[in-house]
Amino acid sequence: MASAPSIPPPSAPPSPWLPFESRRRARDEKREAVLRAAVQLFLEQGYHRVTLNEVADRLNITKPALYNYFRGKDEILFECWSMGAELVDSVITEIAAGGGSGLARLRKLVHAYAALMATDFGASLVRFDLRDLAERNAGVARAAKKRIDATFRRYIAAGIADGSIRPCDPKLAAFAIAGSLNWIGHWYRRDGGLSPTEIADEFTVRLTEGLATESRQKIAKKTPRAPQGRNSGRKTTGTKRTGGGTG
């Protein structure tokens, strides 16, 4: 995502675009200030209880001024949600560029996503009800959610294929991990005594250690891996009881 140059090189003549560019940036900053105020209010009070007057009051502007930036409350909701989704997308783009095993990429995603859930825009991904959006925007949001879910599954499947993750059902494993992560958006409080990084570190270990083959490889002292049939990872090392757990 290239950003437009803001300062011309020393010898160049002043850009004819600068005034436009700086107006655009000022507008973007005001727009984002609206979103930051709105997302806080929506999270604190719930979308249905917040009025646009309250959003305007928090920014010391008038309600009509809000309409310079957004057409209505549900558009603001969607734009808050989109801020969160864009942060996840940029994390995924970065991880894709970095390469690594399926397990390594999964761990990076878990870590970044956990930290994001402790931010307002990140929490909005899981605490807003998509049914409050206009149908077109709800469709965009559902597609983004599917993309994120598919990325978790893809990393798990890649890890199974490259031997870094032991055989499992990528769909259920992804749901289990995403559930723990999304829940952070519900319980995290800034004054709760845990920093986003501490939570991200802990969850990265906790949510991926059961999937990793590496400890098993160490246990087996780097003996050749058994063929990759379902459950072969378990049988190879035979160190975990994996019974139903209800008895």
Next chain:
Amino acid sequence: MASAPSIPPPSAPPSPWLPFESRRRARDEKREAVLRAAVQLFLEQGYHRVTLNEVADRLNITKPALYNYFRGKDEILFECWSMGAELVDSVITEIAAGGGSGLARLRKLVHAYAALMATDFGASLVRFDLRDLAERNAGVARAAKKRIDATFRRYIAAGIADGSIRPCDPKLAAFAIAGSLNWIGHWYRRDGGLSPTEIADEFTVRLTEGLATESRQKIAKKTPRAPQGRNSGRKTTGTKRTGGGTG
């Protein structure tokens, strides 16, 4: 929870309470039918979008008839929520009566809670917004949530104390587990190809295997356990890489 006897012993005279008792039961059944219809509508459409007329329509009764059972929409919401909470409470009561190690009790709770999340009343525990309740009821609901959370933590702490669970932060471990479980209430669909039991079986393994000491004990061939300092479980067996996972 003792239930009132419905059938008198063969030789006893008919109970003077029977007519009252059967009227009470008929009333309870109608009341529960209202809750079943309401919880479905609330989950399908979102609480704020559902009208009491729609609830009445689904039951082929009139809206005023609903007021025989409930004072208003938010009381219906609370009673749906309470049905879910009572199911969890009865699970916890049963587990407490059964005894077992901390890990065994944790697994029973995970299994039962996962299956519950795939029911309408169970899902209502995590998909309704407590801020929609009257303040007194919201307080009751928050206390019930805390009780459930405390039970997860207590089983984990008990497991650490009895050696069935390796040393960890019970609060974060409970959040990670509860998050995965609560998320089931968001993604589960009856037509999704997985039964509640299949999900419960899989999640019981997946969410507790990383906590269990038993595999490590097997690895260490029942060597005596190291003293129970924090992380001593990890050091004793030394088989897991527990690094941040973002590198």
